[in-house]
Every structure is written in structure tokens, then in C-alpha cells.
Amino acid sequence: METQTPDSDTPTSFTDLGLPEPLLRALGAIGYENPSPIQAACIPLLLEGKDMLGQAQTGTGKTAAFALPLLARIDPKLNKPQVLVLTPTRELAIQVAEAFQKYAHFMPGFQILPIYGGQSLGMQLKQLSRGPQVIVGTPGRVIDHLERESLNTDALSMVVLDEADEMLRMGFIDAVDQILEALPRERQVALFSATMPEPIRRVAHRHLRDPQEVKIASTTATVPQISQRYWQVSGTHKLDALTRILEAEEDFDAAIIFVRTKTSTVELADKLAARGYSAAALNGDLQQSLRERTVEQLRAGNIDLIVATDVAARGIDVSRVSHVINYDIPYDTEAYVHRIGRTGRAGRKGCAILFVAPRERRMLKLIERATRQPIAPMALPTKADLANRRVARFKQQVLDVVEAEELGFFESLIGQMESELELDAGRIAAALAWMATKERPLRVEGADSEESARPAREARIEREFSAPARGGFEATPRGDFERAPRAPAPRAERPGSTPGLVRYKVNVGREQGVTPRDLVGAIANEGNIESRFIGRIDLFDDFSTVELPADLSADKLEALRRVRVRQVPLGLSPDDGTLPTREKPAFRDGGNKFGGPRREGGGFRKEGGFKRDSDFKPRREGGGDGPRGPKPASSWSDRKPAGSSWSDRKPAGDSRPARREGPSASDRPQRRSEGGWSPAPGPRSDGNAPFKGKKFRKD
Numbered sequence: 001m002e003t004q005t006p007d008s009d010t011p012t013s014f015t016d017l018g019l020p021e022p023l024l025r026a027l028g029a030i031g032y033e034n035p036s037p038i039q040a041a042c043i044p045l046l047l048e049g050k051d052m053l054g055q056a057q058t059g060t061g062k063t064a065a066f067a068l069p070l071l072a073r074i075d076p077k078l079n080k081p082q083v084l085v086l087t088p089t090r091e092l093a094i095q096v097a098e099a100f101q102k103y104a105h106f107m108p109g110f111q112i113l114p115i116y117g118g119q120s121l122g123m124q125l126k127q128l129s130r131g132p133q134v135i136v137g138t139p140g141r142v143i144d145h146l147e148r149e150s151l152n153t154d155a156l157s158m159v160v161l162d163e164a165d166e167m168l169r170m171g172f173i174d175a176v177d178q179i180l181e182a183l184p185r186e187r188q189v190a191l192f193s194a195t196m197p198e199p200i201r202r203v204a205h206r207h208l209r210d211p212q213e214v215k216i217a218s219t220t221a222t223v224p225q226i227s228q229r230y231w232q233v234s235g236t237h238k239l240d241a242l243t244r245i246l247e248a249e250e251d252f253d254a255a256i257i258f259v260r261t262k263t264s265t266v267e268l269a270d271k272l273a274a275r276g277y278s279a280a281a282l283n284g285d286l287q288q289s290l291r292e293r294t295v296e297q298l299r300a301g302n303i304d305l306i307v308a309t310d311v312a313a314r315g316i317d318v319s320r321v322s323h324v325i326n327y328d329i330p331y332d333t334e335a336y337v338h339r340i341g342r343t344g345r346a347g348r349k350g351c352a353i354l355f356v357a358p359r360e361r362r363m364l365k366l367i368e369r370a371t372r373q374p375i376a377p378m379a380l381p382t383k384a385d386l387a388n389r390r391v392a393r394f395k396q397q398v399l400d401v402v403e404a405e406e407l408g409f410f411e412s413l414i415g416q417m418e419s420e421l422e423l424d425a426g427r428i429a430a431a432l433a434w435m436a437t438k439e440r441p442l443r444v445e446g447a448d449s450e451e452s453a454r455p456a457r458e459a460r461i462e463r464e465f466s467a468p469a470r471g472g473f474e475a476t477p478r479g480d481f482e483r484a485p486r487a488p489a490p491r492a493e494r495p496g497s498t499p500g501l502v503r504y505k506v507n508v509g510r511e512q513g514v515t516p517r518d519l520v521g522a523i524a525n526e527g528n529i530e531s532r533f534i535g536r537i538d539l540f541d542d543f544s545t546v547e548l549p550a551d552l553s554a555d556k557l558e559a560l561r562r563v564r565v566r567q568v569p570l571g572l573s574p575d576d577g578t579l580p581t582r583e584k585p586a587f588r589d590g591g592n593k594f595g596g597p598r599r600e601g602g603g604f605r606k607e608g609g610f611k612r613d614s615d616f617k618p619r620r621e622g623g624g625d626g627p628r629g630p631k632p633a634s635s636w637s638d639r640k641p642a643g644s645s646w647s648d649r650k651p652a653g654d655s656r657p658a659r660r661e662g663p664s665a666s667d668r669p670q671r672r673s674e675g676g677w678s679p680a681p682g683p684r685s686d687g688n689a690p691f692k693g694k695k696f697r698k699d
Contacts, residue, residue, distance in 0.1 A: 017043045020072050022106040027068075030102065036061040041214045043069045046190060051208040054192040056216040057337070063099045066160050066190050070134075071100065073158065076109035079131030080155040084183070086176060088166040090116035090138055090288060091295070092315025096162060097136045110134075115141045118288035125150050139167065139175035146182050157187050164193040164200050166314065169334070173199055180207045194337070226344035228371075229378040230354040230364060238355060239268070239525045241380055242327060243275055245353060246305075248381035248389050254298060255323035256316065256342050257307045258330070268327065269307040274526050274563065276439070279305035282312045310335050316342055326354040329363055333370035353378070390442045394433070501535040501547035507571040509542045518565050519546055526563040527556055545575050 014027050014035055035043070038056040045052050046069035056062050066085075074082045087093045097114040104110040111132035115124050117140055124141075128150050135142075135151065145151035159180070167173060180189070180203075189208050193200055204211060231241060246252065259265055262283035272279035280294045280303050291312065297303045299318045306313070310330065324343045330336045336354075344350025354375065356364050368375055381389075401407075417428050433442075508514045516537045523546065524531045535547025552560075561572045 014068075017068075018047055019043070019068055023068055023071060023103060026103050026105045029105065032064075036065075038062050038214065038216050039065040039068070041216070042066060042190075045212050045214070046070065046188070047072060049073075049188050051189050051211040052191070053196075053204050053208065053211045053213040054190065055194070055196055055214070056192070057194050057341070060216060062192050063096055063162075064103070066162075066192065067096070067100050067103055070158050070160070071104050071107065071110075074110075074133045076107050076133060078133065078155060079111070080152055081132060081135045082155050083134040083158045083160070084142070084153075084156055085134070085136040085160040085162060086139055086142065086167070086179065087136065087162050087315065088138070088170050088172060089311060089314040090114075090118060091291070091312065092163065093136045093138055094292065094295075095315040095317050097134075100134055100136070112136065115145065116288070117141050128152075139172045139179060142179055143175055146179065153183055156184055159183060159187055159189045161189070161191040161193075161203075163314075164191050164203070165195045165197065165334075166338070168197065168199055170311075173203065176203065177206070195334070225348065226340055226350040226352050228340070228352045228354070228373065228375045230356045230375050231378050231380060233355055233357045236380060237521070237525060238327065239271055241355070242325065243272070243277075244381045244386060245325070246277070248385050249323060249351070251322060251349075251351075253320045253322040254301075254304045254318065255306075255325055256313055256321055256339075257305060257325045257327050258310065258313065258339050259307060260309070260328040260331070262309060264328065265307045265309060265312075269305075270564070271525060272305055272307070274559065277305055278303040279307060282306050282308040284309065284312055286312075310339065313342060314338065317345060318342075319345075319348065322350060324350065324352045326352070329354065329356060329360045333367050336367050337371065387443055390437075394437065394442060500550055502550045503536075503545050503547050503575040504572050505575040506544050506546060506565075507542075508565050508568045509540045509544050511542050512566040512568055514539065514544065514566055519544060522563050522565045522570070523548070523560060527552075527560045529556075 014024060014032065017035060017040070019027075038054065038060045039062075042052060042054055042062075042065040046066060054062060054065065070083050085093075085096055087096055093114045093116050097112050100112045101110075104112070111130065112134040113124070113127050113132040113136070115128075115135060115137035117138060119141075121144075124145070125148075128145065131152075137145075142151065146153075161167070161176060164173075164176075167176060189211075191200070191204055191208065191211075231245070233241070236244075242257070246255065257268065259268055262285050265281035265283045269279045269281040280297065282291060282294055286294075294303070294306065295316060295318065298306055299320070301320065306316075307327075308316075321343045324340045326336065326339060330339060340350070340352035343352065354364070354367075364375065414425055414428055417423065418425055421428075506519070508519075516539065519537055520531050520534055523529055523534060527548075529548065529552075533549050536545075537547075538545045557572060560570060563570045
């Protein structure tokens with residue numbers, strides 16, 4: 001294996017590389033002038049029909065490095081597959097197919113077909129029958145067609161493995177072996193990879209014949225045109241920080257925002273859309289047609305932000321992507337390199353921003369070590385920075401309109417308003433400026449804060465809502481006792497609102513698994529309300545109440561009504577100030593509901609209820625069940641105070657047999673004055689140890 005690196009004798013124009021005239025015309029129409037190092041090194045080798053092993057970082061133009069020479073060698077008049085390109089993802093397959101189509105613009109009769117999972121198999125079979133000269137596909141779908149014998153390999157003479165290291169990482173390397181074994185022996189193979197781990201070299205050794213190795217040396221593992229910065233996550237919520245960065249960044253055109261999970265792509269895209277950004281999610285659960293349409297919308301400028309997972313964004317090559325934002329830090333350094341490779345491609349400048357939580361500092365160091373490049377910290381734009389940015393943009397917009405539009409009619413209209421309304425032009429212009437910026441005011445209200453009070457406040461909320469409800473039972477050891485009677489309270493007034501705040505009702509509660517933290521986060525993020533201005537939160541079964549500032553605008557209230565928590569719209573509405581009943585439904589005679597008339601001392605009793613024909617099994621000393629068999633000598637009757645029996649306390653008119661005697665009320669645990677129960681301390685008055693069982697009496 002011979003290794004080559006570009007030197008001073010490397011060709012400096014595509015004309016010097018020996019490409020045919022139709023391809024040179026296409027390159028001129030695209031605007032390509034000079035080959036990149038990987039193109040200059042690979043094109044001559046592939047034109048000669050040699051196998052090759054190419055190592056270059058992402059974004060260096062390697063697609064053209066193999067597409068151009070392979071196009072030069074195919075026969076457009078032969079309607080059979082002649083070139084097969086394997087890619088790890090469907091997105092990359094589409095990108096490579098588009099590049100081939102672009103370069104072959106002046107080659108009549110040329111056909112190319114991308115094949116991948118998630119696309120109609122019937123449509124692929126129909127298009128394969130037409131004999132496209134180039135097939136670009138993912139390993140799984142290519143194997144499927146090979147097994148169906150729907151992919152004709154009789155004329156196949158050139159094979160490309162693109163991003164082989166990524167195929168290895170995704171577990172496709174065995175499939176690649178299987179495909180290469182099924183293809184004709186007389187073929188040319190080119191393998192491209194950003195890294196060359198040992199399994200990739202073993203594949204090259206098995207399937208490439210005397211390959212020429214081309215390695216593009218780089219002092220860093222990332223493209224130099226990409227500026228890299230990180231923001232240390234602290235205080236300010238990540239979503240708020242993201243929107244500040246998006247608004248304040250210079251030269252911003254479009255961005256890909258990376259998160260770790262498919263669910264996060266949808267959630268974050270929805271939140272960004274609620275804040276007025278044109279954003280869309282991109283993940284593997286979406287139908288392939290929708291994914292393709294989303295990328296096309298980004299390319300056309302119909303959307304500016306894509307929130308994506310690592311796998312779904314592989315292969316995206318959109319020239320207007322100026323920023324890559326790692327909202328969630330990647331799991332490994334290789335994923336980081338692939339992520340930021342979505343910007344700064346083919347010589348263009350790009351910007352990569354990484355969000356780093358304090359616990360993720362180690363991964364930041366690993367990324368710097370792997371890329372051999374320091375990542376500079378960045379300060380979060382302040383609200384003053386945002387205001388200045390908005391004012392500058394507004395001034396530029398006004399200037400653009402003045403220079404480009406005919407304003408005679410409007411100048412005349414302003415003159416009329418001056419005379420009719422007795423206002424000067426400056427005052428009228430100020431009113432128009434206010435109207436034009438109403439949705440996004442030029443002044444950003446409120447002082448900057450790192451919201452250091454947030455953790456303390458949320459901890460207080462958690463304590464507040466994990467504490468027992470007023471009037472409930474404390475978590476103390478329980479003996480064999482009953483609840484004290486409670487007076488029914490169908491409804492009760494809630495405490496009054498905090499001064500300056502208004503209580504609202506929202507349509508989520510404990511049944512949806514909502515916590516106070518969920519409500520604080522949703523309202524603070526979507527309503528742009530600092531958490532310190534959110535008051536008391538009360539959770540109920542199917543709704544909650546929350547106190548918000550009294551001066552919220554109608555627009556902000558309407559926006560909060562549409563906010564979704566646990567997939568349910570909040571439906572914010574003024575609270576009527578009453579609590580739902582806490583009384584459990586009564587079990588009326590007839591068996592419709594539980595309960596019945598209360599008896600003195602607590603508990604329930606109704607006609608035909610439980611009978612005491614059998615004894616409760618006594619507990620052993622120290623708790624626990626006694627052995628089965630004959631009853632121990634000790635019984636309730638041994639310990640009952642004189643003159644007390646169950647029959648003594650039967651309601652008048654009860655004709656049932658006398659109940660078994662048991663302990664008197666004085667023997668049972670006493671109620672504390674603060675509410676709740678605890679076992680009576682000390683030994684019992686009759687000398688017996690306190691009863692340690694946990695069963696309630698059933699009467």
C-alpha cells in the first residue's frame with residue numbers, strides 16, 4: 001500500500017486533472033474553480049482505475065473527489081448499474097445522489113437512483129428496472145435488493161464506501177463485507193473515512209487490491225474555517241440562552257441544533273416555534289418524505305432552524321447553515337466532529353457553539369484533546385446586547401426601505417397627518433416605529449440576572465409540595481387505631497392571592513404527573529417571565545393554580561394558554577377561588593357508595609356490616625404474626641379494663657350478638673392536639689406492652 005500526500009506539484013485547476021468537457025462545464029456552472037487537496041489527489045488515481053483508501057476530515061469535498069472520476073468512466077448509453085456507492089445514512093445517500101446529478105448535468109442519458117429504508121420498495125423496484133447507471137444506497141436496503149435479485153450487478157465495475165468509519169460505528173461493517181462478497185470480483189473499490197481504525201483497515205485488506213492511500217494531513221480534526229466556542233450552563237435556562245444567542249449572533253443565516261434524543265427534537269422545535277422562530281424537528285421517527293422536505297425547506301430559506309439528532313443530521317449539506325449549536329453535549333468526541341462538520345463546508349466559514357454543564361467539563365477537555373484545538377468560552381449576550389442588536393437591525397431595515405422603495409405616497413400621508421392631527425413628523429414616526437416593533441420590542445425589559453434564586457426557590461417548592469397536607473396524618477408509626485371523625489367540608493376558599501399577583505387555573509395536575517418545577521419551567525420559558533415573578537403554585541388532581549404578575553399583556557396570556565405541559569395545553573384561565581371537595585363519596589344504603597352513618601369515636605357502621613364472629617389473630621411480642629394452631633392464652637379479654645366491652649358500646653336497637661370484648665378507648669393510642677396520630681408513649685396501664693400491630697379494626 002502506497003501512501004500519497006498532496007505536494008507542490010498537485011494540479012491547481014480541474015482542467016489539469018483530465019476530466020472530460022461535460023464535467024468541466026458543470027463545474028464552471030456550479031462555480032468550482034480549483035480542486036481541494038483531496039480532489040486533486042484522488043481524481044487522477046480513480047481515473048486510472050486504481051483502488052484507493054482516502055482519509056480526510058468531513059467537509060473537505062471528498063464527494064466530488066470520487067463522483068467526478070467515476071462519472072468520467074461510466075457509459076451513459078448503457079442502462080445498467082455501473083457504480084455503487086454505500087453510505088451509512090439515508091440523508092447522506094440523498095446528498096451524494098444530488099451531487100452526482102449536479103455534476104452530470106451536461107451528460108444526456110444519465111440516471112441515478114438513491115435506495116434506502118423508509119422509501120417505497122415498489123417505487124425503487126420500478127426505477128431499478130429502468131437501468132440507472134449509478135446506485136447510492138444504505139447497506140440494509142442494498143442487501144435487500146441483492147437478495148431479491150432486483151439489483152443487476154452484471155455491469156457493476158466501481159464501488160465506493162463513503163464514511164466507512166461511520167458505518168463501522170453504526171454496526172454496518174458486516175453488511176458491507178456481505179455486499180462486497182456478492183459483487184463481481186473485477187471491480188474498482190474506493191474507501192473513504194475520516195479515521196482509520198483497525199476494523200476499517202481489515203476491510204481494505206480483504207477487498208481492495210494494492211490500494212493507493214491518500215491522507216490529507218491536518219493540524220486539527222476540525223475545519224479551520226469553523227470558529228468554536230462554548231457557554232458554561234449556569235443560572236439562565238438553556239432555552240433562554242439559546243434564543244439570546246440566536247438573536248445576538250452576527251452573520252447568522254441558519255442553524256442546526258443538536259440534541260441527544262428524538263423526543264427532545266420535537267419538544268425543542270415546538271418551544272422555538274412558540275417563540276417566533278421558524279424551526280422544525282429532524283429525527284429517525286419521522287417519515288423519510290417529511291425528513292427530505294424539512295431539509296429542502298431549510299435549503300430554500302423557508303425555515304431557519306433544524307433541531308436534530310446525530311444520526312438524522314448525517315449528510316446534511318446546506319450552504320446557508322452558518323451555525324451549529326450543540327444544545328446537548330455529544331456522547332463522544334467523534335460525534336462532535338461530525339456535528340460541527342455540517343457548517344464551514346467546502347471553504348465556507350462557520351460557527352460552532354457548545355453548551356457545557358458543570359458536570360460535563362471533562363467531556364469538553366476530551367473534545368479539545370481530540371480536535372487538537374482549544375474551544376474558547378463565550379459570555380451570554382445580555383439584554384442590553386439584545387436591545388442594541390434589535391435597534392441596529394431596525395435602523396438597517398429603515399435604511400434599506402428608504403433606498404429601495406418609492407415613498408412619495410407615504411411622505412404625502414405623513415404631511416396630511418401632521419396638519420390634521422397637529423403632530424410633528426418625529427412624533428408620528430415614533431408611533432409607527434412602536435407599531436412596527438410591537439411583536440418584538442426594541443427595548444428588552446428587566447435587568448439581567450443569572451437567576452441564582454431559581455434553585456433555592458425550586459427547592460422550596462419541592463419541600464412545600466412534599467410536606468403533608470394540612471389536616472392530614474403524619475408519617476409516624478401506626479398502631480391499631482381509627483381515624484378521628486372529620487366534619488364534612490364540601491368546598492373551601494383558597495387563600496387570597498399574593499399582592500401584585502393574580503391566580504390562574506391551568507388544565508394539568510397530579511393525574512398528568514405534573515410537578516411545580518414543570519409549571520415554573522414552562523411559564524418562565526414560553527412566557528419569558530423570570531421565575532422569581534411566579535408566585536404560589538397549588539397542585540390538584542386534574543388541574544393546578546399558579547399566581548402570575550397582574551400586569552401580563554393579553555398577547556402573553558394568549559401565548560401561555562397555548563403552552564403544552566406533558567402534552568396538554570395549559571388553557572390558562574382566571575381562577576374562581578374555590579377548592580374541589582375532599583370528602584370521599586358516602587356508601588349509601590343500597591350499596592351504591594362506600595361509607596354510611598358515622599358512629600361515635602370514628603369509623604363507619606351500617607346495617608348488615610361486618611360481624612365479629614371470628615377473633616383477630618394476636619401478634620407476637622415485638623410485632624409479627626403468631627404461629628398458626630391453638631390460640632395463645634393471651635387475648636383481648638385478658639387486657640380489657642373492667643366494665644368495658646364491645647357490647648357496652650352497641651348502638652341502641654342493635655339486635656346482633658354481643659361483639660367480642662376488646663380494648664377500651666383508653667388503651668388505644670391517643671390523638672395529639674396538633675392533628676394526626678401517634679402511639680401512646682410508655683407502658684399500658686394494665687401492665688401489658690403496647691400493641692405493635694399495624695392492622696386497623698374493621699368496624
